[in-house]
Amino acid sequence: MNQDYIQSNPWSIIEEGFDKERVKSSESLFSIGNGAMGQRANFEESYSGATFQGSYIAGVYYPDKTRVGWWKNGYPEYFAKVLNAPNWIGINVTINGELLDLATCTNIKDFKRELNMKEGWYRRNFVATTPNNIEIEVIATRFLSLAHDEVGAIRFEVTPLNSDAEISFNPYIDAGITNEDSNWDDKFWNTTKITSNNNRAFIESHTMKTNFNVCTFMQAQLEHGNKVTTSPSSEIKKELSIGFEFSQSAKKGEKVSLVKYGGYTVDRNHDADQLVKAANSVLDQASLLGFDGLLDEQKKAWDQVWEMSDITIEGDVKAQQGIRFNIFQLNQTYTGTDSRLNIGPKGFTGEKYGGSTYWDTEAYCLPFYMATKNQEVARKLLKYRYNHLEKAIENAEKLGFKNGAALYPMVTMNGEECHNEWEITFEEIHRNGAIAYAIYNYTRYTQDYSYVPEMGLEVLIGIARFWQQRINWSTHQNKYVMLGVTGPNEYENNVHNNWYTNYIAKWCLEYALEQLEQVQQNFPADYKRIIEKTKLTNEETGLWKKVAAHMYFPYSKEHGVYLQQDGFLDKDLVPVAELDKQERPINQHWSWDRILRSPYIKQADTLQGFYFFEDHFTEEELEKHFDFYEPFTVHESSLSPCVHSVQAAKLNRMEQAYTFYLRTSRLDLDDYNKEVEEGLHITSMAGTWMSIIEGFGGMRIKDGKLCFSPKIPEQWDMYSFKINFRNRIIKVTVTQNGTTFNIDEGDSLEVLVNDTPISISH
Template identity: 35%
Template structure:
């Protein structure tokens, strides 16, 4: 693996800490220190702004804009794109001391420290500002987003004089004048605004999608027990208050801004905020996160770097999504940046869903409900591509296809088959028959109809498959018989037929005739899966074995990310792989393959993978652990958990790799824990990295929560329930209960 860590943050098991200010690393740090509560998210930009390079991003789930790209003149090519739009900056601040404005890029500072507490979600930044007159003011900026009441947030600023004696001015603003950096435009039309001495509000609508957002704030300031007077002001797209305070050595002033951000008018928002305080949100968040860590924490003994890494991943996963609202989805960057336009991709079902299935089933169900709610748009997309049924978009916010790159939007079927997989694994784990009957079956039927019209028969009429497609690899386009696409197509046909057979009346309900079912059955049976019998290797697509070879380890670090340094067509002209393709379906349906097949395919494809996708390292680590390649498994594991913390892909500044964060959880539970959920019984084959003293994780099941405690020589398993649960451990059946079960780790797994 050619990529290396770019270590910057202090290692701490429960915090992310920045010990100095480096302007060159500012945008990376903004992503790392991003806060979110599923509804709203803010990057870790400086409250006071300044001239430091920044992506000052404030985003809301469900608030998006649309741009017309002009007609391409071809049917099926997307002419409109939708994107999560940069919204109100409710944290905007100006700090002025004796006429000098605070700007970290220009001012002298001392004792800089910024920290993110993973137990509370409190982001704190503090430093001493040495003014041009060589006097010092200690400043502390704190911010919190409420995890329970997701429309609420609080900002706290403390200014303490060290040896400053003069006038300090603090402006607290809410600013709709934000420039969406991806498009270099402002997308807000302000509807109303007002600013008084104790409160401000401002409301605006997006100019194309007409989505409304209201931001109201209650403010207060005090110095040494005395309430400070403020003056309100409004500008074109701003509403704010300004405080003036005389600050003397040893004295301090504290300013608090409580904010309510909502997508509808709420007449009593000020009354609601009167019951909110910095302390109350902090306490509620501490309780909320305490429950998260009780249910979802992964403890690693003897490795603080990866302990920090996996906790950060779980923290950001829960910030991005925890099932607060049915129909929300997970963008590729969550609410942390504008790359990928805030769109959701096929990895929602294949990477994120397993995390929620075993940590938060309500969230898992709500993720799938997004696909049901947008089924109508998927059917329109299928029609545009000359197919029947439903063709789910490769990138979407509202359910419409948002990718204007035809080779992705029209050639990738994995969003649709990913939905089918998500329904299948959800049913397998939860046994939720009602979901299948009310939602899942209809989606499966429409996806199968698309698959039956998107594919075709070979010239001799004996084999069925998909022509001119792009698989998960994405470094190969317009290929025939991509093995992943064909494999998942076959699976979807078989599973849909099984659902129709097991649930009486569904075929009639969705007008699936016996002739249509027979057609799906024939196509599934005739599906072509390119495979070399002698080497036991699945060919990624027809002709892949004949492609020119590239030594991926010889590519200089300076050429990453490749999309920025290689011409677009160059990446398609060789056997280099962006992310797992064959190995991906061998993980999703792991029990269907022999150890010999897994080993042969891993050793063939792993050296070809450049890991240009953040989704890649976890899959390799999980399979390497299964194949007892312990060093490789551990190396890939560190890459996965610290992908963003150590800026492996040199693009963390664009936002966090949210779905790879979920994959990092899989990396431990499915990797070292050896859990497999694709067969009839939940199975485990734990192993332990040589540098660890042990690790512990939990998974939620129908019968209770299983606690898996892996030590150097044994596995201890307990079921938090008064019921029992049957599992496989190293291939042997065990009945778990509230009484601890101890199992020695076999020599071959040590």
């Protein structure tokens, strides 16, 4: 049974009614961010119930020493993880001396949370009775500014309802925080200085080992009637925190509000000794605009985001809410303004996966940012990998590879591998292919070839060298084979000849050879520079050709399909439909040994190859492979339903495509995998976007041309989306009666619609 407490609404995520059992889940679902920082939807006031405190700063991490029972040569020494940052949202509230705490309050009613995605703010309101029998109404509104990304704002309003009351606010900042996922309970932060100035407070601290310097800051003021109080009655300073006290007598029915600004200045953007000065400058700006002024700017900034990235759906509110939630969280996580940053699978919503970068960025996120931003944003994601090429070469060297072979990390913050499960660290090497595919995908979509001679060719050479060294010649098969790998399906480890890995390796070698030829012909100076730098020889490239031409692919003549890997048919091939529903998800009910011996597929594996390289195969081949593999797929990876939705739509199986779409778009809202309290699945949200644009919209690039084959689920009356394609903003509107195309910005363009050329213009 999936959770179903989120109200259906096209523009907001709404929870009604207070339930202690779902506090942690809601903390994830109502998370907010602005690309530079983010936070879970923790209560501002004290809460003694179960909670998962989390505030995070983009690019600030700690190398937590690896903890494994048995060390293996080649293991990374640490797992880099995004840190739970000092908390700036805290506001202790007392009513006639009694601490406000929803865990101890009685008669909690009218409890409501709303995450307004259209305008970019989060609000919580409730009526509750404190243990000393004062009934109060609370309205707390919070947002992280897109326009001023170092600051967030809170307005916390309290109204006594059944009697007069003395209301005290204690706004504070606190550096005494920990990570829930710490390996050794290390001290991650060292607090060096705590200072205050009137109604402002500052905590200066730095991370241990990585030495990121951060100033956590706040400013607070009390509002009552037309009166604003900026001078607190007292200061409360402790070893790791600092706060103020504001008190106000309120008559029954009178509202008292605390407005608080807070955030972080970081030495990634300022001189380390100027962080307090920078914080003061941020607070000066916030004070000048005021809460309402900042909120107006927030609404305008989000309006601009939605103008380009919105997908509208008519006739299906749950589907509409799902896609907007995905688009909203993607834009909260990564704005594309900083090429030093990337996209973590949990974004700013939790600590799982360490907030690090995976292959998800290249395989799933790049198309979203490429089509909804300008191409510079996507180029920055590619530049991020080029900047880490030397580290990728070091990662390969640690595993015994030579001569500039590059193995990009499965998990990283700074380019170094920091994942320490052997079956993933050493064997899930298909991630290298996703990096190369992203270069191909970017140049195909944008026609900006400049990335390849400037940066990309060096990346492709390093990747090709890795594949050439990773294969073995099999005299038995008379082919090159790939032993001991883990494909995208992590429910089978240490297999031989995973078809997807072998196929993408062959493609990478061929693509690298093609790009060498292109750069030699068209960019001779860059070619000369790159050959001299990499010391690439004709003997080497000749070997690449040989390996690509003689790669082994497991195949079943009986079934007429490529096999996911050697031995797949030796498994007990019982379809997922015949599993006991009480044992799902299997990753929470079965032993790992049982899972590894089963035929069950966590996410698209062979079908991932058919998704990437669709034009290499006929539709009949796709159908045959889809019909063979999907019945064994448990979709227990967040990255699974979107690929299957795209392929089901391609095969005109619209009911199945719609079911997969709904699952991917509402994965977190409905908590399909029963783990949302750990954080949201940010990178798979880009896959949700793909399931509409590439699935239902049928968007492809073929022979350099933009193509569509639009379809519409019967549950929808209409859907529309925009894409930025080579500096043209194209709007596509699909109804049950047909499709219209318009260019909102840029020159006219010829596109193919169901293989028929049409010209579109303003």
